Amino acid sequence: MNTNIDSMSVNALRVLSADAVQKANSGHPGLPLGSAAVTYELWAKHMKHNPKNPQWANRDRFVLSAGHGSALLYSLLHMFGYGNLSIEEIKNFRQWGSLTPGHPEYKHTVGVEATTGPLGAGMAMSVGMAMAEAHLAAKFNKENYDVVDHYTYVLGGDGCMMEGISSEAFSLAGTLGLSKLIVFYDSNNISIEGSTDIAFTENVQKRFEAFGFQTLVVEDGNNLEEIGAAIEAAKADKTRPSMITVKTQIGFGCPAKQGKAAAHGEPLGADNVDDMKDCLGWPSKEPFFVPEEVYANYNAIVEKLAGEEEEWNKLFADYSAKYPEMKELWDQYYDENAAEKILDNEDFWTFSDKPDATRNISGALINKLKDLLPNFIGGSADLAPSNKTEMKGAGDFSKEDYAGRNLHFGVRELAMAAIGNGIALHGGLKAYVSTFFVFADYVKPMARLSALMGLPLTYVLTHDSIGVGEDGPTHEPIEQLAMLRAMPNFSVFRPADATETAVAWYYAVSNKTTPTALALTRQNLPKLAGASKEALKGGYVIEDSAKEVPDAILMASGSEVELAIRAKEELAKDGMDVRVVSMPCMDLYEKQSDEYKESVMPKAVRKRVAIEAGADFGWGKYVGLDGAYVTMKGFGASAPANILFEKFGFTVDNVVKTVKSL
Structure with missing residues (x-):
């Protein structure tokens, strides 16, 4: 009773x-x-x-x-x-x-x-x-x-x-x-x-x-x-x-x-x-x-x-004395600043010059992070072979082995994101989750909670554009970049090459209060000579004009940065000297000083073109009233990726024509 x-x-x-x-x-x-x-x-x-x-x-x-x-x-x-x-x-x-x-x-x-x-x-x-x-x-x-x-x-x-x-x-x-x-x-x-x-x-x-x-x-x-x-x-x-x-x-x-x-x-x-x-x-x-x-x-x-905690404190003190190596490991797991050391880790920033998909580069970086951060844990919604998220030799988290670091969520994108939040909330672990970028639509409600709670959960979102190709419009993200970019306290990186992909991962794992999404390609991209850690500012000049005030500014993210650079070379043949700005993360760029933003995109330059294989929504504040867009207007189609980029206007000729029309 x-x-x-x-x-x-x-x-x-x-x-x-x-x-x-x-x-x-x-x-x-x-x-x-x-x-x-x-x-x-x-x-x-x-x-x-x-x-x-x-x-x-x-x-x-x-x-x-x-x-x-x-x-x-x-x-x-x-x-x-x-x-x-x-x-x-x-x-x-x-x-x-x-x-x-x-x-x-x-x-x-x-x-x-x-x-x-x-x-x-x-x-x-x-x-x-x-x-x-x-x-x-x-x-x-x-x-x-x-x-x-x-x-x-x-x-x-x-x-x-x-x-x-x-x-x-x-x-x-x-x-x-x-x-x-x-x-x-x-x-x-x-x-x-x-x-x-x-x-x-x-x-x-x-x-x-x-x-x-x-x-x-x-x-x-x-x-x-x-x-x-x-x-x-x-x-x-x-x-x-x-x-x-x-x-x-x-x-x-x-x-x-x-x-x-x-x-x-x-x-x-x-x-x-x-x-x-x-x-x-x-x-x-x-x-x-x-x-x-x-x-x-x-x-x-x-x-x-x-009294319960007092008993545990005694237990933990005895444990620490008996197993000093475990106490050291415990401190690593709970060190919020551990990832900051990666900035000066030469191996992390070393890549092959061979063209590669950013999803593959991300996979290599995940396997570097696995060794640098013992508390790094994550997985995919049944897509690890496609997302390249498997940590080799790290074991699979299962009923038989909870020590495994590769998480298998099954085809459950919404729950996956929420579970990632729960892991981050618990403390002691640094987590990532992954699926195809188009399925950010399934992930979004829980990503919003990540942002609201200030959880540094990483979202690895691959197959980031019409570059998906033959799978067609059901699998080709168009408006998803704009959707995620619109969220407060949520950083969306769409890297253009290996260097920018490393920047994105470094930012994601070293951040303490902001979730990060990495939008990654299926198709190979070349290593860009101008790419650098300046990408940590969100937007930067990747190929500059010889003029103090460029004739025009081309701005792009991801796979379209290379296209902008090739268009710059073509425009030079006609006597136009343009600047190319890589914009891997608008959220971070907006946090920079007005002086820095003016140095990247001077207000005096009104001829501006945004190039991105997605919706144009969100680029307007950079393009201005006098600029133009080479972006998607519809949902894509089913065909090989190179055909789609050509048919939808992501060509040097179309970019050049767009610049000259201004």
Whole structure:
């Protein structure tokens, strides 16, 4: 039977959540009221965490995939004393400048492990966290020294289960046997439009059984003992991840809205909040009131939780003394500045003069990085032979060998990107993911979260243009460059040769706060004499004019830089002296000083032509009102690449003609 202090501690989460939503006149009270007991039981009695040190490496991770229920997470963080999240911040829920935004935001609020809101995303990111834990455990644990040993918990509802991303991710989790992943399914049979029966009648348990999960059911989502027993049963299974279906009532405790869709995404109403407090036997109707004995209970729990880290610190100290080489390796894994040394690594910047596809050059660089960065890990959505992303001799991450560094995501691009986010969020690993560039459309929602969270995840996106050739318009990216370039805090590199590809990889692995996409060719490109580390500025002069003010400026990225250089040579025969600017990364170029940008593209030069085998969107700010474009206007076609480049106007003659028309 639940003790009174436990019951009051659960109800404190409900009251604070309902009051926060009511004061903001905005938010989602339904999930917090329904899932308060689950989260209290987990955080107070089963989860390994230390609010006094939220970044403890061996803490359990908790992800609220149903991010709309953020009021519950903030109430937990407040009651457990995370980052001094004060009652004033709870009162400021969803307000300008508060630490309690509408959906949880990583790095914004201490204790939030992932930015969530797009349903299902947190489910998939939790799989990445569990994969990271399994890999690090395989790398570091020794007999009697399990220095990496923690669980990943994730809570979501019917919406998270409906989104396809969760099925993608959990299918992989089951295949990998990630036994330290525990999923809580808040099953209340309600979505925004009403009963889930209108669109969702599948047997979720059977689906998870098919994925390879242990499935458990808690019939009463308010019974702490039943919830606790399910958590321990989940932990006891050492070969499978577990999914715990918790049967709850949305808006529990509010007589007027309990079990109804109206409880989901709108304030309960002041009178209904008062009725809820009466129903729960709360001692006061004063908003945000929590009795001192409830705070005292949480404080006592926090003191016990701190002891877990103290024990681990002793274990890790003994481990470090016994295995100094492992301590040294640990420090390498967690050294955020390790990649910066690559800038002066001569071998990394040495290439053959032979023409090659940038996807092949990237593959060679990945295998150099593998040896330079021991925590480098990644893979493709079933395309490693095409993306050239395999790390030779590094092993395959699998149920049989979590120490492998080559990840196999299967044909699951959306989940792959989210899992990459989860690996990056976990810490200790430097990850990359990969697919064909055209499938950036599948990747985009999770790439957006990478950017929002400031995660330095690398996206290797090959077959970057109509150069794909015979596969035709379904596989030829046209608008994808513009799409990714439009994202804040997301760097898109389209390198023109080996040097620029190395620059792109160096930037990607040395960056701490920005995800990077590498758009790479299928077709061979020559090594360009003018290419240099100046590419780290995003745009630079790769072939200059002899004149202080050039007759025209040709600007291009990727495979079209060589075309611009050849057009410059042809224009010289007619007495035109033009400058060629390589623009591998617009995002980085925009960060340069006005003086630098003026030195590259002087405002006085109005004759400008942008050349890129993609949509022209985004080039306008460089081309200006008097310039022109040699770009794609449609979706491409199926034919050999050289034919396509000719038919769509990517020829020296057409570039020359375009320049002369200005």
